[in-house]
Amino acid sequence: MTSIPDLHQQLENLRPGLYRFAQLQLRNECAAEDAVQETLLAVLEKPDSFAGNSSLRTYVTGILKFKIIDHLRSLKKEKQLEIKDDESEDDLIDSLFNANGHVIGTATAWGAPEATLQQKDFFRVLEICLENLPAKTARVFMMREWLELETEEICKELELSTSNLWVVLYRARLRLRECLDLNWFGKVSSGEKI
Amino acid sequence: MSVFIVCKQAHQLISEGLDRPLSLSERTQLKMHLAICRSCTGFDGQMSFLRKAMKKTASEGLPAEADNIGREDSVK
Numbered sequence: 001m002t003s004i005p006d007l008h009q010q011l012e013n014l015r016p017g018l019y020r021f022a023q024l025q026l027r028n029e030c031a032a033e034d035a036v037q038e039t040l041l042a043v044l045e046k047p048d049s050f051a052g053n054s055s056l057r058t059y060v061t062g063i064l065k066f067k068i069i070d071h072l073r074s075l076k077k078e079k080q081l082e083i084k085d086d087e088s089e090d091d092l093i094d095s096l097f098n099a100n101g102h103v104i105g106t107a108t109a110w111g112a113p114e115a116t117l118q119q120k121d122f123f124r125v126l127e128i129c130l131e132n133l134p135a136k137t138a139r140v141f142m143m144r145e146w147l148e149l150e151t152e153e154i155c156k157e158l159e160l161s162t163s164n165l166w167v168v169l170y171r172a173r174l175r176l177r178e179c180l181d182l183n184w185f186g187k188v189s190s191g192e193k194i
Numbered sequence: 195m196s197v198f199i200v201c202k203q204a205h206q207l208i209s210e211g212l213d214r215p216l217s218l219s220e221r222t223q224l225k226m227h228l229a230i231c232r233s234c235t236g237f238d239g240q241m242s243f244l245r246k247a248m249k250k251t252a253s254e255g256l257p258a259e260a261d262n263i264g265r266e267d268s269v270k
Contacts, residue, residue: 017256061255093202101200107236113243117250120257126247127256144213145248151213162214170209177240 007047011040014057018064020127025068025142027135031075035067042067065147072143076157092171110185122184129179133172140165141172199223204234208241 015036022032042063043050050059098104116122130138143154155165199207204227207220216224228235 013258014255015258017258021256055254057255058253061253064255065252096205097200097202101202103201103205103231103233103237106233107240109236110240110243113239113246116243117247123247123251123257126251145245146252148252166210166213169213170206173209173212173241173244176244177237180244 004044004047007044010056011043011060014060015040017057018060021061021146022064022068022071024127024130025139025146026071026075027139028075031071035064035071038067039064069147069149072139072157092174096174108181108185110180116184125180125184126176129176129183132179133175137168137172137175140168141176144169197223197226199227201227201231201234204228204231205237208234208238212241212245 018036018039019032022035023029026032026035039060043060050056096103110116130142133141140154140158140160143149143157144151149157151162151165154160155162158165160168204224207216207224210216211224228238
């Protein structure tokens with residue numbers, strides 16, 4: 001079992017990563033700071049709940065997700081959740097296809113996916129790509145993929161129609177695909193170092 | 195409804211398949227399309243990979259240090 005001062009130090013070390021995780025999702029510095037603070041307090045209040053079966057980071061991230069969901073709900077009540085719709089993005093989808101609906105060009109093959117998932121640098125690039133998503137798209141995408149909420153739940157929280165939600169998620173994936181293509185897979189396959 | 199769909203519809207179904215169960219006819223259409231289309235098969239693989247990568251960060255969180263690469267400068 002870790003001693004309390006050790007735990008303090010370890011949590012302090014995790015703080016920057018936790019903050020970025022919350023900020024990517026909430027896009028609100030105060031709310032992100034609060035969510036992290038509450039998470040750390042929750043861990044410190046019940047240090048024995050951490051059984052050490054997973055890494056501390058995994059354990060704390062799990063708690064942080066619940067705190068983020070709480071904050072998303074309270075932001076919604078305060079009407080701070082309304083982020084302007086992204087600029088017309090039909091082009092994003094349309095530009096991939098010709099008039100007959102066929103793909104223009106071919107998708108770059110993303111080699112060695114399993115090996116890629118072991119590389120720390122890859123996750124840094126992914127994080128920056130997430131950061132570069134338009135705010136609303138990012139929030140929706142991360143509610144789905146990070147907080148692993150069901151689509152019905154996201155629609156309810158954000159007052160979106162389901163078909164609208166599917167399109168937002170589709171666009172988010174297209175943007176991330178493009179960003180990863182450009183900044184990771186393209187560079188890896190051409191042997192260029194980041 | 196035709197069994198044949200074009201890439202534009204296939205791409206959309208691939209993404210939506212990550213968010214809702216596709217109907218039997220949608221799955222059939224997609225399967226038939228993927229059998230003959232390399233681009234969409236590639237896209238399908240990219241989407242599954244993206245899901246996996248997100249799942250990994252969702253459970254493991256982000257590393258503490260993030261600034262070792264040039265950030266905005268190198269990523270467009």
